[in-house]
Amino acid sequence: MSAVSPLRIDDLTVAYHRKPVLWDIDFSANPGSLTGILGPNGAGKSTLIKACLGLIPKASGRVLFFGQPYETVRERVGYVPQRETVDWDFPVDALDVVCMGLYGRIGWLRRVRRDHKLKAMEALEQVGMADFAHRQIRQLSGGQQQRVFLARALVQDADLYFMDEPFAGVDAATEHAIIEMLRSLRSQGRNILVVHHDLQTVPAYFDQVMLINTRVVAAGPTAEVFNNENLRKTYGGRLTLLDQATHALARRDQPGEPLEHI
Amino acid sequence: MLAEFIDLFDSHNTRVVLTGVTLLGVCSGVIGVFLLLRRRSLMADATSHATLPGIALAFLVQPAFGFAPRFLPGLLLGALIAGLLGMWTIQAIQKVGRIREDAAMGIVLSVFYGFGICLLGIIQTLEQGGASGLKGFIFGKTASMLASDAQLISVSALLVILMVFVFYKEWILLCFDDDFAGSQGWPVTFLDGLLMGAVVVVTVIGLQAVGLILMIALLVVPPAAARFWTDRMSRLLLLSGLFGGGGAFVGAMISASEADLPAGAVIVLSQGVFFVISMFFGRRRGLLGKVVRHQALGWTVRKQHVLRTFYEAFEDKGVTPNLERARLSFETLLKARSWTRFRLGIMLWHMKWSGWVYRHPDGTWGLTRDGWPRAARLVRNHRLWELFLIHYAEIAPAQVDRGADRIEHVLDPAVVDELERLLKETDRGVPMSPHPIPWGEGI
């Protein structure tokens, strides 16, 4: 991979109706990193991703992917939106959804062909969903739906992935499968940015973190940046509540090593 | 009756009307699917009402260009422009004025329509006459459809259906996940505009047939009805077109053969009948299907209970116990669960018919060679699930039928291995129940 940063954000500001949602964001991802984007609700995590992808207008600032503007490297960037943003009642099956990841490559006016479907099927196998390829997506559990979304990103074969809360509302097995997949993607030299909620798993999952609350509180290697002081700055008074909540939900002896100590 | 129907086809006017409304029904049904999936159904209502001022203004302006005020293509062009303008206004005031979509649609619908009514009033007072033709756009004048109208409808309908073919996958992506579409570089605004433009075209050509008040029904009712029957997009489009065209055809037929009922209303009513039938009998999501599936599920669960009752009574007697002696009396079975004598009887006889259990001459019941492995598998799955739930209570996947879904299909193989390793306490292939079986000792 090139030494150029896969994602470089300079001075990014986004505002809705004059109220800034993101303020002067500066960030640079290390090549081949798995980055967690952390922050309280309403901190602008999803907005950051959407602004990077040009889905919402920027008030100011510049975002470069591999040193180039998004429009020219679109095919190298994959996106997994939040699961709740789509209508799971939609009349498509899992395979159809995964095929959508190939639409960009298929292009205008062409149909989805057999080889596309085979490719999508491969991706479904990778996430352990091959048996469910022809299920209507409403009949899948939350974790299964998330895996389908992931498979859709996989077929894009991108070098940089944005994932908006892929771990929200999924079962442990799926969470485990997802993180294993992200690690294997990273080992192939790809870059992944993940909006994440569960602070307990952060050190185990991510080698880089970005703490944001409208502005960047801290960003850098997890070991240096992910500490109580920064968390307090990010979450403010809400951290104690969050602590209690995460402890109550604690399901492992040690974070990041699921299923080995049951 | 039949002869009367055949007679109807002899009439040029009937043929024109039937062709026109059927094609209109098909294309509005097809494009309506995307509208429904994009959750923009009400938008169509707003735009159809928004066409009225366009029609009225065209009526006023046309003489200046040397056309008759009632020159139809001009009126329809006016309707098209006003409809698009109305749609654009909805989006504009949402963005600029921070007004929610439903309110924006309400504003556009009422203001445009009100403006149109005002213009109709002005036209009436102008000393140039002939205003009454415009009323036909509000309620529709199906019976007097001319061949040229039907041709216009056919061309537009073909155009719209062609668009659906061409932009099939793009529109699906747009409706399902427009953020993802945008991230892939699809021109979301353009695709959206194209889709809504097609909707406005269909609305405008339908104005004369069913009128602007009822036009919404043609776009919404067929897709909603079709949704009860299928979960596949291609079939949904096909069915919706079929319901739309069929409803329109039947409606026009009724209006032509029976009393002088206004065809537009009868068309909408026939499509409504399709909807009601679909709601009850729809294969995928119909109410009847739901009830049947619910009953069937109850039946399956109770049969599983019978199998488990047998298995759990004899499981400590070996992998395959002496089936001859593994028998339970009816009374024992009755005590095992809270089922009625009648229901248990029916189930046992049904399972006997399936070859899972047999009835010994002494009146007791036992599992057959077919039934035993079935029961063993069932109990294994059930116990693995139970233990999984005990250990992972807060993260259990939703919507799982614990008896039928093989645990391997739902959980990661690693988890299943883990569970198996942890829970396999006997060598019988079925883990012991994690909770004591209360009546087990008493047999």
Next chain:
Amino acid sequence: MKKQTIQSIFSLCVLLLLSACGGGGDAVDPDDRPRILVTVGMLTDVVREIAGDAARVEGLMGEGVDPHSFHPAASDVRRIQGADMIFYVGHHLEGRLQGTFVSLAKRDRKVAAMGEKLDSEHLLLDEDGNIDPHLWMDVSLWIEISGHVRDQLTAWLPESAETFATNHDAWVAQLEALDREIQDIIATIPVESRILITAHDAFGYFGRRYEVEVMGIQGLSTESEAGLRHLNRLVDLIVAQNIPAVFVESSVADRNVRALVEGAASRGHAVVIGGELFSDAMGAPGTPEGTYPGMIRHNARTIANALGGEEL
């Protein structure tokens, strides 16, 4: 029935509101003759001829306006409110306005429904028992109405009784000549061709008086919808009876008639649009068709011309 009540209440409310607003603002009007407002042009003509200079007579509905679906604009409401006397035809010809007029009459305003003064034996009913209000199509009935107009004017303005009597006699003489002329014109049409198909059922009295079989695509009111079945029957009739022409009306959209022509053409029968008839409204002011006699004469000539008679 209920709908009409609601409509009349609504109209009244609008009237009261407007009169409250515009109460004292009127400039002094130098012309102090009573103002008479008449709904349709055909009746306006009668009232104007008989009233002469004794009153100012204004028409409410203009050229080409369909009285069945007439919506009063705010200015119309003000005129209704400001008029000293109101003449209308009634029998639901004026659709929505009827209720308003009835309520005004109950409040002792000078409002008279001239069509409703006729004896019921003169009236035609449709299948559903509704009275056909298109009375002016029979000139002899209009002569009778003219007498009622004279009586009504005399009752309200007794000081001008003599003027009214003189004007009435001259007017009636004119109409009697017109009646004979129409009969002569229609007589030139071969008997078997005397079938008149029009956009709506406005020519019932014309047919009865001048012995023409009449049929409308729409019913008595233009607000009714033409059914496909009815349209098919008319096409059958046109083909079977070999009818050469059908007619559009100035105040009704021509789509239905064109559909009829198309339907007949598909069966190999060329029927033409015989011309535009004035049914519920007269022609433009200042033209011959802008008066009652001119309008009736135009209709008769157009019909005769298209159905194989002579214009005379």
